[in-house]
Amino acid sequence: xxxxxxxxxxxxxxxxxxxxxxxxxKIGGAIETPDRVLASSLLYAASRRESxxxxxxxxxxxxxxxxxxxxxxxxxxxxxxxxxxxxxxxPNALVSALVGHVKTGKSPHEAGLVNAVLRRVNEEAPQxxxxxxxxxxxxxxxxxxxxxxWAGRRWTExxxxxxxxxxxxxxxxxxxxxxxxxxxEYESSLRQALGQAGIRAWPSPFVMNGxxxxxxxxxxxxxxxxxxxxTPQTESAMMVVEAFMALLEGGPVLEMCSGRGVKSxxxxxxxxxxxPVESWELSPGxxxxxxxxxxxxxxxxxxxxxxxxxxxxxxxxxxxxxxLDAPCSGSGTWKRHPESKWRLSPERLxxxxxxxxxLLERAFRLVQPGGVVVYCTCSLFREENEQAVGAALRGGSxxxxxxxxxxxxxxxxxxxxxxxLWPGLPWTDGFYTAAFMKRS
Numbered sequence: 001x002x003x004x005x006x007x008x009x010x011x012x013x014x015x016x017x018x019x020x021x022x023x024x025x026k027i028g029g030a031i032e033t034p035d036r037v038l039a040s041s042l043l044y045a046a047s048r049r050e051s052x053x054x055x056x057x058x059x060x061x062x063x064x065x066x067x068x069x070x071x072x073x074x075x076x077x078x079x080x081x082x083x084x085x086x087x088x089x090x091p092n093a094l095v096s097a098l099v100g101h102v103k104t105g106k107s108p109h110e111a112g113l114v115n116a117v118l119r120r121v122n123e124e125a126p127q128x129x130x131x132x133x134x135x136x137x138x139x140x141x142x143x144x145x146x147x148x149x150w151a152g153r154r155w156t157e158x159x160x161x162x163x164x165x166x167x168x169x170x171x172x173x174x175x176x177x178x179x180x181x182x183x184x185e186y187e188s189s190l191r192q193a194l195g196q197a198g199i200r201a202w203p204s205p206f207v208m209n210g211x212x213x214x215x216x217x218x219x220x221x222x223x224x225x226x227x228x229x230x231t232p233q234t235e236s237a238m239m240v241v242e243a244f245m246a247l248l249e250g251g252p253v254l255e256m257c258s259g260r261g262v263k264s265x266x267x268x269x270x271x272x273x274x275x276p277v278e279s280w281e282l283s284p285g286x287x288x289x290x291x292x293x294x295x296x297x298x299x300x301x302x303x304x305x306x307x308x309x310x311x312x313x314x315x316x317x318x319x320x321x322x323x324l325d326a327p328c329s330g331s332g333t334w335k336r337h338p339e340s341k342w343r344l345s346p347e348r349l350x351x352x353x354x355x356x357x358x359l360l361e362r363a364f365r366l367v368q369p370g371g372v373v374v375y376c377t378c379s380l381f382r383e384e385n386e387q388a389v390g391a392a393l394r395g396g397s398x399x400x401x402x403x404x405x406x407x408x409x410x411x412x413x414x415x416x417x418x419x420x421l422w423p424g425l426p427w428t429d430g431f432y433t434a435a436f437m438k439r440s
Contacts, residue, residue, distance in 0.1 A: 005097075009027060056080055082094050158381060176215060179210065180230065206239060256323070257325055311359065319366060320372075332379055332380045358392075361392045374436075406433075
């Protein structure tokens with residue numbers, strides 16, 4: 001499978017609701033590294049500024065994009081993104097490959113249109129983009145930065161204009177992989193093995209047993225991955241778990257929304273064996289992935305995953321500490337998951353904020369008196385952060401806010417609760433975290 005074909009196959013999966021990273025992992029072992037890099041570059045380029053590519057295509061098409069077949073629309077989007085953003089790939093080769101793909105697909109009669117439109121994009125898009133880049137119009141600036149216009153307005157309301165512009169710029173930054181070393185005694189040999197594989201790695205200054213890479217390799221190909229010695233995880237997520245563990249005074253520990261178990265794995269790898277950790281997750285598929293991950297990193301015998309609604313499940317033991325990484329918009333992760341921003345709407349954001357407040361209220365009820373609750377989201381919208389916390393506190397819970405131990409210069413104070421981790425580096429996402437103790 002060639003890189004361009006792989007990008008189109010992954011684009012189909014993304015269109016059906018998958019994350020780009022998941023789609024790439026599925027085809028990762030079937031193609032060589034250069035083709036995997038090309039597929040990844042095209043897929044992420046198409047996703048990061050999807051509204052801009054649709055705007056450009058609207059200028060050069062005589063019919064709406066949605067009037068074409070889905071395969072043709074994908075080819076046009078991927079081709080437009082590639083022509084604008086890829087600096088070291090022949091435009092003619094890209095256009096020819098996409099035209100050939102459409103010719104052999106379900107809508108061969110649209111191949112000529114693909115050829116004509118993409119050649120116009122290659123010739124005329126630079127002038128259009130230059131005009132948009134100089135435009136004072138907020139909608140144009142959001143398209144250039146790859147941010148939904150409503151989200152750009154919301155960030156401008158939530159933050160200062162300078163901070164909102166910074167967030168839009170940072171959300172289009174190229175992210176790099178960071179690794180959590182599960183077996184610290186092997187860190188030195190792991191770094192050496194990574195170097196021998198051509199992967200530069202060095203210790204993170206922010207988190208214990210964290211490594212930074214200057215690339216985004218295929219995780220299963222990493223030395224030590226099969227043995228469970230390392231786990232891909234952003235530094236922001238690692239910092240949140242570190243801050244949570246700094247507040248612990250024994251267990252039991254409950255993680256209310258554990259997802260695929262990445263944070264559960266960090267807890268189980270770091271906490272003493274006598275501290276029980278229980279993890280809840282609504283999705284059976286994610287629970288299955290989490291159990292597989294616990295097997296890989298060698299902590300399955302301590303893991304306790306339960307499938308169900310965190311608003312209804314009852315803990316096996318009254319928890320002394322609760323980590324609630326609530327389902328959210330993921331706006332702090334848009335540089336790593338750019339496809340997710342086009343699936344979000346203001347209405348969906350409001351629904352999530354209501355769920356987050358309900359989950360936090362439940363956490364306050366479940367935790368033992370004197371126990372700790374840490375609430376976090378990978379969101380940069382105040383509606384999901386300070387406002388959701390404020391709504392939960394209005395429920396009458398008798399709690400007091402606790403300070404959080406984050407490395408210097410990584411976070412800013414929330415207004416008025418919690419702290420916001422700024423997505424200012426290729427290894428960090430935007431995260432919000434707030435900690436509370438239930439009064440005895």
